[in-house]
Amino acid sequence: MASLRTEIGALALEKPGMVASGIMDETGPSMIRMIKEGAGAAVSKSIGCEPNEGHKNPCFSEVCGGLVNAMGLPNPGIELFEEEMRTASAHGKIIGSVYGAKPDEFAFLAGKMEDFGACAVELNLSCPHAKGYGMEIGTDPAIVKSIVSAVKSSVSIPVWAKLTPNTHILADIGRAVQDAGGDAVVAINTLKAMIISPEFARPVLSNKFGGLSGKAIKPVGVRAVYDLKSVLDIPIVGVGGIYGWRDAAEYIMAGASAFQVGSAVLSEGTGVFGKINEGLERFMDEYGYGSVKSMAGAAHE
Numbered sequence: 001m002a003s004l005r006t007e008i009g010a011l012a013l014e015k016p017g018m019v020a021s022g023i024m025d026e027t028g029p030s031m032i033r034m035i036k037e038g039a040g041a042a043v044s045k046s047i048g049c050e051p052n053e054g055h056k057n058p059c060f061s062e063v064c065g066g067l068v069n070a071m072g073l074p075n076p077g078i079e080l081f082e083e084e085m086r087t088a089s090a091h092g093k094i095i096g097s098v099y100g101a102k103p104d105e106f107a108f109l110a111g112k113m114e115d116f117g118a119c120a121v122e123l124n125l126s127c128p129h130a131k132g133y134g135m136e137i138g139t140d141p142a143i144v145k146s147i148v149s150a151v152k153s154s155v156s157i158p159v160w161a162k163l164t165p166n167t168h169i170l171a172d173i174g175r176a177v178q179d180a181g182g183d184a185v186v187a188i189n190t191l192k193a194m195i196i197s198p199e200f201a202r203p204v205l206s207n208k209f210g211g212l213s214g215k216a217i218k219p220v221g222v223r224a225v226y227d228l229k230s231v232l233d234i235p236i237v238g239v240g241g242i243y244g245w246r247d248a249a250e251y252i253m254a255g256a257s258a259f260q261v262g263s264a265v266l267s268e269g270t271g272v273f274g275k276i277n278e279g280l281e282r283f284m285d286e287y288g289y290g291s292v293k294s295m296a297g298a299a300h301e
Helices: 028-036 082-089 103-115 141-152 170-179 215-231 245-254 263-268 272-287
Strands: 006-008 011-013 017-019 041-043 060-063 066-069 094-098 120-124 159-162 184-187 191-194 209-213 236-239 258-261
Touching (some): 170 215, 209 215, 245 272, 263 272
Parallel strands (some): 017 041, 184 236
Antiparallel strands (some): 006 011
């Protein structure tokens, strides 16, 4: 029978799917619940140095093919998130997601996440709706390299970098992560998007711009993973529009060693991981893939 066990560098997971940052990951119990539902790991919401209220409402809207949000990275700050991380990491593998404005901030936050029990840290370098963070720094290879280098020198756990699709130099960004010693890249974050109300002749979201997630972005994410696999030696985690086992299989065949699920948890429920796992196992058995590793990058051959 096919094995769903996979490895992202030094980190081994019994199941290849993870909860993406920003979904069911605000508390320790919610992260534990997702792992019990079939996720191999959970990625925490993105945490900064200080508490952040995020953007004012409206900050979220459903659109055809997905969701657009401009939450603005709301979080309680790293010190107040300690209890949630310790609670969750005692029951499963938790990747701590962090964001900052400078390399030393990322390094400080990553160190805290390691202290709190995180098995890896994910650097949010690509949020399209957080001023001063994310996309602004995530599209500059030199800045990305300096951030990853600073974090690598401050922690002993694996360091992942979450990349933006909102750039024409994605391969260069990926290479910057690899050159700095990063252990994996996560692709992709949301696409920069906007909704306008014709009746009011103004943007719907308070921040004007937001990030598009959901089914509509899957082909973009699959292409990004395929392109990154062509130029990188480090592992890739695919994310964006995964709702079923076929979506997950596309990402794996494009070159991903694992994947993350976000928006589908909202529409399909927490049982989505179990359904994806069962579907992947059936497919792998039928087509002769004994492991995720043997399937990863198959579309390149």
